[in-house]
Amino acid sequence: MKYISSVPIYLQVVNSIKEKIITGELSPGDKLPSGRELALQYTINPNTAARVYQTLEQEQVCFTRRGLGTFVTEDGERIRLLREEMAGTLVRQFLEGMKRLGITENDVMEMIRQAND
Amino acid sequence: MLESKEITKVYGRKTAVDHVSLKLTPGFIYAMLGPNGSGKTTWMKMAAGLVKPTSGRMYFDGRPLDIDSRRRIAYMSTEPYFYTWMKVSDVGKYYQDFFEDFSMEQYHLLLERMQLTPDLKTSSLSSGMMAKLKIAVTMARDSDVIMLDEPLNGIDLLARDQIMQSIVERVSERRILLISSHLVEELETVADYAIFMKESRLVDFRELEELRSSEGISVTDKYRQIYGTNGGEA
Amino acid sequence: MFKLFRYEFRKSLFPKLVFLCITGVFEVVFLIGALGEIETPTGIGIVGLTFAALAGIAYMGIESILTLYRDLTTKQSYMLFMTPNSSYKILGAKSLENGLAVFLSGVFFGGLAYLDISLLSKDEPVFKMVIDMINTVLREVDPTLKLSFQTFAAVLFMLLVTLILRIVLGYFAVVLACTLLAGKKGASVIALIIYVAISVGLSFLLNLLPEMKPVTDMMVQSCINLAVSVAVYFLTAWIMDKKLSV
Numbered sequence: 001m002k003y004i005s006s007v008p009i010y011l012q013v014v015n016s017i018k019e020k021i022i023t024g025e026l027s028p029g030d031k032l033p034s035g036r037e038l039a040l041q042y043t044i045n046p047n048t049a050a051r052v053y054q055t056l057e058q059e060q061v062c063f064t065r066r067g068l069g070t071f072v073t074e075d076g077e078r079i080r081l082l083r084e085e086m087a088g089t090l091v092r093q094f095l096e097g098m099k100r101l102g103i104t105e106n107d108v109m110e111m112i113r114q115a116n117d
Numbered sequence: 118m119l120e121s122k123e124i125t126k127v128y129g130r131k132t133a134v135d136h137v138s139l140k141l142t143p144g145f146i147y148a149m150l151g152p153n154g155s156g157k158t159t160w161m162k163m164a165a166g167l168v169k170p171t172s173g174r175m176y177f178d179g180r181p182l183d184i185d186s187r188r189r190i191a192y193m194s195t196e197p198y199f200y201t202w203m204k205v206s207d208v209g210k211y212y213q214d215f216f217e218d219f220s221m222e223q224y225h226l227l228l229e230r231m232q233l234t235p236d237l238k239t240s241s242l243s244s245g246m247m248a249k250l251k252i253a254v255t256m257a258r259d260s261d262v263i264m265l266d267e268p269l270n271g272i273d274l275l276a277r278d279q280i281m282q283s284i285v286e287r288v289s290e291r292r293i294l295l296i297s298s299h300l301v302e303e304l305e306t307v308a309d310y311a312i313f314m315k316e317s318r319l320v321d322f323r324e325l326e327e328l329r330s331s332e333g334i335s336v337t338d339k340y341r342q343i344y345g346t347n348g349g350e351a
Numbered sequence: 352m353f354k355l356f357r358y359e360f361r362k363s364l365f366p367k368l369v370f371l372c373i374t375g376v377f378e379v380v381f382l383i384g385a386l387g388e389i390e391t392p393t394g395i396g397i398v399g400l401t402f403a404a405l406a407g408i409a410y411m412g413i414e415s416i417l418t419l420y421r422d423l424t425t426k427q428s429y430m431l432f433m434t435p436n437s438s439y440k441i442l443g444a445k446s447l448e449n450g451l452a453v454f455l456s457g458v459f460f461g462g463l464a465y466l467d468i469s470l471l472s473k474d475e476p477v478f479k480m481v482i483d484m485i486n487t488v489l490r491e492v493d494p495t496l497k498l499s500f501q502t503f504a505a506v507l508f509m510l511l512v513t514l515i516l517r518i519v520l521g522y523f524a525v526v527l528a529c530t531l532l533a534g535k536k537g538a539s540v541i542a543l544i545i546y547v548a549i550s551v552g553l554s555f556l557l558n559l560l561p562e563m564k565p566v567t568d569m570m571v572q573s574c575i576n577l578a579v580s581v582a583v584y585f586l587t588a589w590i591m592d593k594k595l596s597v
Contacts, residue, residue: 005305005335008326039285043278045146045307046288048326128533167432168596184592187435198429200362214354215434 001042010051013042015086017052018061021072022083032062032070118142119164119190119262119293124173126159133159135317136173143261144290148304148325149297150340151314157297158195160314161264164295165192177262188217190262193255195270197247199239206235208254216258224257230279244271249280256283263287264295269303281307301340311336313343355436355444363414363452370407370456377403378463385470393471400467404460411456412514415449416521423529424538428597438591442522442584449518450511493565505569512573516580520549523587530595553579 003012020026032053033041039049053070056062060078064070073079098108119141126134134156141147149157162168163175166182175182177190199208205228212219228235231249242250248271255265265284269277285307287294298304304311305325313321320343325336334342381396383389422428431441465481472480482498489496496502528542557572 003306005302005337006329006333008329009306010326036286039288040282043281043285043306045309046285047145047309048306051326129535162596165433167429169594184435184437187433192429192433194426194429196426198426200358200427200430202361202365211358211430214358215436 009044010048010055013038013044013048013052014055016042017056018082018086021061021079022086026072028072028074028076028079030072031068032072034069118176118178119295120176121160121163122174122176124160124163124170124175126163126168127171132317134163134170137314137317137319139312139319139322141262141293141295143293144288145309146284146288146294146296146304146307147310147312148301148308148336149295149312149314150299150301150304150336151297152299152344155314156317157314158266161192161266161295161297162194164262164264165190167192189260190264191216191218191255191258191260192264193251193266193268195267197239197251199250201240203239204235205233205237205239205250208239208250209235209257212254212257216260218259220257220259223259224253227253227257227283230283231276245273245276248272249276252280252283256287261291262293262295264297266297267299268296269298269300277303301337305336308336311339313340315343352440352444352447355440356448359415359418359444359448360452362418363448366410366414367452370403370410374400374403374407374460374463378467381467382470385467397467400463404464408453408456408460411449411453412517413521414452415445415518416525419445419522420525420529420539420542423525423595423597432597438588439585442588442591445522446515446518446584450514453514454511496565502566505566505573509569509573512576512580516576516583519580519583519587520546523583524549526587526590526595529597530590533596 001012001016003009017026017032026032032038035049035053036046038044038052039046042049053062053064057064057070060075061073061082062070063073095105095108103111121137121139123136123138124134125132125136137156137160139160149160151157159168163170164182166175166184166187177186180186199211203211209219209221209224212224213221225235228250231253233246233250233253237246239247239250248268252265252268256263268280268284272280281303284294284296296304296308308325311321311323311325311328312319313323321339323336323339328334328336328339332339377396377399380392381400384391384393384396422431468480485498489498489502524542524546525538527545528538532538532541553576557575560568560571562568563571
C-alpha cells in the first residue's frame with residue numbers, strides 16, 4: 001500500500017480496512033489477521049498495527065474474542081453507518097476542494113450531471 | 118534498555134559525537150537519521166563496544182556496557198568485516214560459535230530470502246550481495262538489541278521490501294531495533310521513533326505518529342526542516 | 352577459547368602451507384641428490400632447507416603479531432571485538448596458537464634435519480655427533496659448561512620464555528600504537544619503535560644483575576622475563592578492553 005507520509009499511518013490502515021468492509025472484500029464476522037500479520041501485510045510497525053485494531057474496536061467496527069482474534073462486526077447497521085460516514089467524508093472533501101476553486105454549489109451540481117452523462 | 122549519558126567521542130581534532138544523551142527502550146523501532154558524518158555510526162559503534170568513548174558512558178539495562186553485553190547486542194556495520202577466506206556458510210558457523218542467540222535455521226531462511234547460497238565465497242560477492250549477507254547474519258541473532266547501520270545501502274528496490282519485512286518480523290516486546298539511514302522515506306512507515314543527529318549532536322527525538330497527527334508533517338518534512346538550507350534550525 | 356584458537360590457526364594457515372611447500376620442494380631436491388649421490392642437488396637441498404627452517408621459524412615467531420596488527424587495523428577487527436570474548440581470552444588464544452606453531456615448527460624442522468643428516472652420514476651414529484657438536488659450542492661459551500639434563504632444561508626454558516616475551520611485547524607494542532593512533536596511518540612504525548625501546552630497556556635492566564654461574568644466570572633472567580611477560584600480557588589485555596577503539 002502507498003502511504004501519504006504526513007498522515008498518521010494507523011489512520012490510513014484503518015481507512016483501508018473500513019473500505020474493504022464496505023466493498024464486501026471483508027464480510028461481517030470475518031476473522032482479521034493478527035497484529036503481526038497485519039504489520040507484515042502492510043509493512044508497518046506492529047505497534048502501529050495494534051493501534052489500528054484499537055481504533056477499529058473503539059469505533060465498534062471490529063471486536064475481539066479473547067484468544068481467538070479480531071473479527072469484523074456482525075452488526076449490519078454499523079456497516080451501513082460506516083458507508084455513510086466514509087461517503088460523507090469524501091463529499092465534504094470534494095466540496096471543500098470545489099469551494100477553493102471558487103465554484104458555486106449550483107455549478108457543482110450541474111458539473112456532476114454533465115460528467116455522469 | 119540502551120542508554121548513553123553525555124557520551125562524547127573525539128578523534129584528534131574532530132568531535133564525532135558530542136555530549137549525546139539518548140535512551141532507547143525495548144519494543145520499538147528507532148530510526149537514526151542524519152547526513153553522513155553526523156555521528157550516527159560512531160554512536161552505534163560505542164553502543165556495540167567497538168569504539169570507546171572519550172567521555173560519558175553507555176549503559177545497557179542500567180549497567181555500564183561491558184564484554185558481557187555483547188552477548189545480547191547485535192550490530193551490523195556499514196563496512197564488510199568478514200575474514201576473506203570465508204564462505205557464506207563459514208560466516209554462519211562463526212556466529213554460531215560465538216553467539217548463543219544465533220539461529221542457523223533463521224540464517225538459512227534469511228539467506229534464501231536474500232537469494233544467497235551457503236557455498237558462495239565472501240571475497241567474490243558484489244557489494245549488494247555483501248550487504249544482504251551482513252543483514253542476514255546479524256538478523257539471525259535473537260538479540261535484545263539489533264543495530265543496523267545503513268542496511269539499505271546498495272540494495273535494490275525488491276530486496277529492500279524483503280529487508281523491511283524481516284525488520285518488522287523482528288519486532289518484539291523485549292527488543293530494541295535501531296536502524297540508521299539517510300534514506301528517510303524507507304523507514305517512514307515502520308519506525309516508531311526518529312532520532313535526528315546533526316553535526317555530532319542529537320538535535321531532535323520524535324515519535325512519528327505523533328509528529329504526523331500533531332504537526333501534520335512527515336519524517337521527510339521534518340528532515341528537510343532540520344537539515345535543509347531553507348528554514349533549517351541551526 | 353578453543354574456538355578462538357581454531358580461528359587463529361585458520362587465519363595463519365596460508366603462510367604455514369607456503370613454508371611447508373617450500374620445505375617439501377627442497378627436501379625432494381635433497382633426496383634426489385642424497386640417494387643418487389649427486390653433489391649439486393644435495394648442496395642446493397641443504398642450503399634451501401636451512402634457509403626454509405630459519406625463515407620459517409623466524410616468520411612463525413612474528414606471524415601472530417602481524418595477524419594482530421591486521422586484526423586491529425582493518426574492519427576484520429569487528430569479527431573479534433563484536434563477540435563476547437574478553438581481550439584476555441583473545442590474546443591468550445593468539446599466544447597459545449603462536450607458541451604452539453613455533454614449537455611445532457621447531458620440532459618439525461629439527462626432526463627433518465635429524466633424518467636428513469642420518470641419511471647422509473650412513474653408519475656414523477648421528478645422535479652422538481650432535482651431542483659432541485653442542486658440547487664444542489658450549490665450551491666456547493664457558494669452559495665449565497657441559498651438556499646435561501639441567502643445562503638442557505635451562506636452555507629450553509630460556510628459549511620458551513624468550514619466545515613468550517617476544518610475542519607478548521609485540522602484542523603490547525601493536526595494541527598501544529593502535530590505541531594511541533586510533534586508526535591513523537603509521538601505527539606499524541610506532542609499534543616497532545615501542546617494541547625496540549622496551550626490548551632495549553629490558554636488556555639494560557637485566558645487565559644490572561650481578562655476575563652468576565651461567566645456568567643460574569639463565570634461570571634468573573628467564574624468571575624475570577616470565578614475570579615481565581605476564582605483567583605485559585595483563586596490561587595489554589586491559590588496554591584492549593578499556594581503551595582500544597577499532
